Amino acid sequence: MPNHWLFKSEPGAYSWDDLVRDRVAEWDGVRNFTARNLLRDEIKTGDLVLFYHSNAKPPAVVAIAEVVRDGYPDHTAWDPASDHPDPKSTPAKPRWYMVDIVPREKLAREVSLDEVKTVPELSDMVLLRQGRLSVQPVRPAEFETIVRMAGTPR
DNA sequence: GCCAACGTTGGC
DNA sequence: GCCAACGTTGGC
Numbered sequence: 001m002p003n004h005w006l007f008k009s010e011p012g013a014y015s016w017d018d019l020v021r022d023r024v025a026e027w028d029g030v031r032n033f034t035a036r037n038l039l040r041d042e043i044k045t046g047d048l049v050l051f052y053h054s055n056a057k058p059p060a061v062v063a064i065a066e067v068v069r070d071g072y073p074d075h076t077a078w079d080p081a082s083d084h085p086d087p088k089s090t091p092a093k094p095r096w097y098m099v100d101i102v103p104r105e106k107l108a109r110e111v112s113l114d115e116v117k118t119v120p121e122l123s124d125m126v127l128l129r130q131g132r133l134s135v136q137p138v139r140p141a142e143f144e145t146i147v148r149m150a151g152t153p154r
Numbered sequence: 155g156c157c158a159a160c161g162t163t164g165g166c
Numbered sequence: 167g168c169c170a171a172c173g174t175t176g177g178c
Protein backbone atom coordinates (compact mmCIF):
# COMPACT_ATOMS: atom_id res chain seq x y z
CA MET A 1 0.00 0.00 0.00
CA PRO A 2 1.27 3.44 -0.85
CA ASN A 3 1.64 5.99 1.90
CA HIS A 4 0.09 9.43 1.66
CA TRP A 5 1.65 12.86 2.04
CA LEU A 6 0.93 16.52 1.54
CA PHE A 7 3.43 18.80 -0.18
CA LYS A 8 3.03 22.55 -0.06
CA SER A 9 4.11 24.93 -2.74
CA GLU A 10 3.48 28.58 -3.30
CA PRO A 11 1.91 28.75 -6.74
CA GLY A 12 3.98 31.84 -7.49
CA ALA A 13 7.11 29.77 -6.94
CA TYR A 14 6.01 26.41 -8.33
CA SER A 15 2.40 25.61 -9.12
CA TRP A 16 0.50 22.50 -10.10
CA ASP A 17 0.43 23.83 -13.67
CA ASP A 18 4.21 24.06 -13.57
CA LEU A 19 4.38 20.39 -12.58
CA VAL A 20 2.00 19.42 -15.37
CA ARG A 21 4.14 21.37 -17.83
CA ASP A 22 7.39 19.83 -16.54
CA ARG A 23 5.88 16.32 -16.29
CA VAL A 24 8.34 15.52 -13.49
CA ALA A 25 9.83 17.62 -10.70
CA GLU A 26 12.68 17.25 -8.28
CA TRP A 27 11.10 18.36 -4.99
CA ASP A 28 14.13 20.40 -4.02
CA GLY A 29 14.66 23.23 -1.60
CA VAL A 30 13.14 21.68 1.52
CA ARG A 31 15.22 23.04 4.40
CA ASN A 32 13.51 21.71 7.50
CA PHE A 33 14.76 18.67 9.38
CA THR A 34 11.39 17.07 10.04
CA ALA A 35 10.50 17.32 6.37
CA ARG A 36 14.01 16.19 5.40
CA ASN A 37 13.68 13.04 7.47
CA LEU A 38 10.43 12.19 5.71
CA LEU A 39 11.95 12.80 2.29
CA ARG A 40 15.05 10.77 3.09
CA ASP A 41 13.54 7.86 4.98
CA GLU A 42 9.81 7.53 4.56
CA ILE A 43 8.56 8.80 1.22
CA LYS A 44 8.80 6.09 -1.41
CA THR A 45 8.12 5.51 -5.09
CA GLY A 46 4.41 4.92 -5.61
CA ASP A 47 3.30 7.04 -2.66
CA LEU A 48 0.55 9.58 -3.29
CA VAL A 49 0.87 13.28 -2.59
CA LEU A 50 -1.79 15.91 -2.02
CA PHE A 51 -0.50 18.98 -3.84
CA TYR A 52 -1.30 22.06 -1.77
CA HIS A 53 -1.06 25.68 -2.81
CA SER A 54 0.10 27.77 0.13
CA ASN A 55 -0.02 31.54 0.19
CA ALA A 56 -2.73 31.25 -2.43
CA LYS A 57 -6.22 32.72 -2.52
CA PRO A 58 -7.53 30.62 -1.07
CA PRO A 59 -4.89 28.21 0.20
CA ALA A 60 -6.10 24.81 -0.99
CA VAL A 61 -5.39 21.22 -1.94
CA VAL A 62 -5.52 21.29 -5.73
CA ALA A 63 -4.33 17.95 -7.07
CA ILE A 64 -2.73 14.56 -6.56
CA ALA A 65 0.86 13.77 -7.47
CA GLU A 66 2.80 10.51 -7.30
CA VAL A 67 6.32 9.87 -6.07
CA VAL A 68 8.51 8.32 -8.79
CA ARG A 69 11.88 8.31 -7.05
CA ASP A 70 12.83 7.56 -3.45
CA GLY A 71 14.72 10.16 -1.42
CA TYR A 72 18.14 11.18 -2.66
CA PRO A 73 20.48 14.08 -1.87
CA ASP A 74 19.24 17.55 -2.85
CA HIS A 75 22.11 18.69 -5.03
CA THR A 76 20.83 22.27 -5.12
CA ALA A 77 22.07 22.60 -1.53
CA TRP A 78 25.73 22.65 -2.57
CA ASP A 79 25.17 24.72 -5.69
CA PRO A 80 25.92 28.34 -4.76
CA ALA A 81 23.92 29.49 -7.78
CA SER A 82 20.75 27.70 -6.69
CA ASP A 83 17.79 29.35 -5.00
CA HIS A 84 18.53 27.74 -1.65
CA PRO A 85 22.20 26.95 -1.17
CA ASP A 86 23.47 25.56 2.14
CA PRO A 87 27.24 25.54 2.59
CA LYS A 88 26.86 22.89 5.30
CA SER A 89 25.70 20.36 2.73
CA THR A 90 28.26 18.65 0.48
CA PRO A 91 28.15 15.74 -1.98
CA ALA A 92 30.15 13.67 0.53
CA LYS A 93 27.87 14.64 3.43
CA PRO A 94 24.49 15.66 2.09
CA ARG A 95 22.31 17.43 4.59
CA TRP A 96 19.12 17.79 2.54
CA TYR A 97 17.10 15.30 0.52
CA MET A 98 14.39 15.33 -2.11
CA VAL A 99 12.14 12.99 -4.09
CA ASP A 100 10.82 13.21 -7.63
CA ILE A 101 7.11 13.55 -8.30
CA VAL A 102 4.86 13.49 -11.34
CA PRO A 103 1.34 14.87 -11.77
CA ARG A 104 -1.35 12.24 -11.39
CA GLU A 105 -4.66 14.05 -11.40
CA LYS A 106 -6.09 17.46 -10.79
CA LEU A 107 -8.99 17.50 -8.35
CA ALA A 108 -12.37 18.20 -9.95
CA ARG A 109 -12.47 21.17 -7.62
CA GLU A 110 -9.92 22.37 -5.11
CA VAL A 111 -10.49 21.81 -1.40
CA SER A 112 -9.67 24.95 0.52
CA LEU A 113 -8.03 25.17 3.91
CA ASP A 114 -11.21 26.78 5.25
CA GLU A 115 -13.19 23.78 4.11
CA VAL A 116 -10.73 21.33 5.64
CA LYS A 117 -11.19 23.13 8.96
CA THR A 118 -14.93 22.51 8.92
CA VAL A 119 -14.69 18.72 8.67
CA PRO A 120 -14.44 16.95 12.04
CA GLU A 121 -12.59 13.91 10.72
CA LEU A 122 -9.87 16.17 9.33
CA SER A 123 -9.30 18.04 12.57
CA ASP A 124 -6.15 16.07 13.39
CA MET A 125 -4.48 16.71 10.04
CA VAL A 126 -0.92 17.93 10.35
CA LEU A 127 -1.99 20.72 8.02
CA LEU A 128 -4.10 22.12 10.86
CA ARG A 129 -1.97 21.04 13.81
CA GLN A 130 1.43 22.05 12.53
CA GLY A 131 0.64 24.50 9.80
CA ARG A 132 4.15 25.35 8.75
CA LEU A 133 5.49 21.91 7.89
CA SER A 134 5.82 21.85 4.10
CA VAL A 135 6.12 18.08 3.69
CA GLN A 136 3.80 16.18 5.97
CA PRO A 137 2.15 12.79 6.48
CA VAL A 138 -1.54 12.29 5.68
CA ARG A 139 -3.60 9.38 7.00
CA PRO A 140 -5.29 7.19 4.39
CA ALA A 141 -8.72 8.16 5.72
CA GLU A 142 -7.82 11.86 5.52
CA PHE A 143 -6.62 11.40 1.96
CA GLU A 144 -9.82 9.63 0.98
CA THR A 145 -11.97 12.26 2.66
CA ILE A 146 -10.32 15.09 0.76
CA VAL A 147 -10.56 13.27 -2.55
CA ARG A 148 -14.21 12.60 -1.89
CA MET A 149 -14.83 16.26 -0.98
CA ALA A 150 -13.21 17.28 -4.23
CA GLY A 151 -15.75 15.22 -6.13
CA THR A 152 -18.69 16.54 -4.16
CA PRO A 153 -20.20 19.95 -4.87
CA ARG A 154 -20.42 22.22 -1.86
C1' DG B 155 1.72 44.11 5.15
C1' DC B 156 1.24 42.15 9.69
C1' DC B 157 2.25 38.97 12.92
C1' DA B 158 1.81 34.36 15.43
C1' DA B 159 3.96 30.14 15.49
C1' DC B 160 7.87 27.86 15.51
C1' DG B 161 12.41 26.11 13.75
C1' DT B 162 17.37 27.18 13.85
C1' DT B 163 21.60 29.28 15.44
C1' DG B 164 25.03 30.47 18.44
C1' DG B 165 26.76 32.47 22.83
C1' DC B 166 27.40 31.11 27.25
C1' DG C 167 22.38 21.92 27.20
C1' DC C 168 19.82 26.17 27.72
C1' DC C 169 17.67 29.83 25.81
C1' DA C 170 17.58 34.51 23.59
C1' DA C 171 17.78 36.30 19.21
C1' DC C 172 16.68 35.79 14.79
C1' DG C 173 14.65 34.15 10.46
C1' DT C 174 10.92 31.96 7.96
C1' DT C 175 6.35 30.29 6.92
C1' DG C 176 2.02 31.12 5.73
C1' DG C 177 -2.73 32.54 7.08
C1' DC C 178 -5.21 36.55 7.38
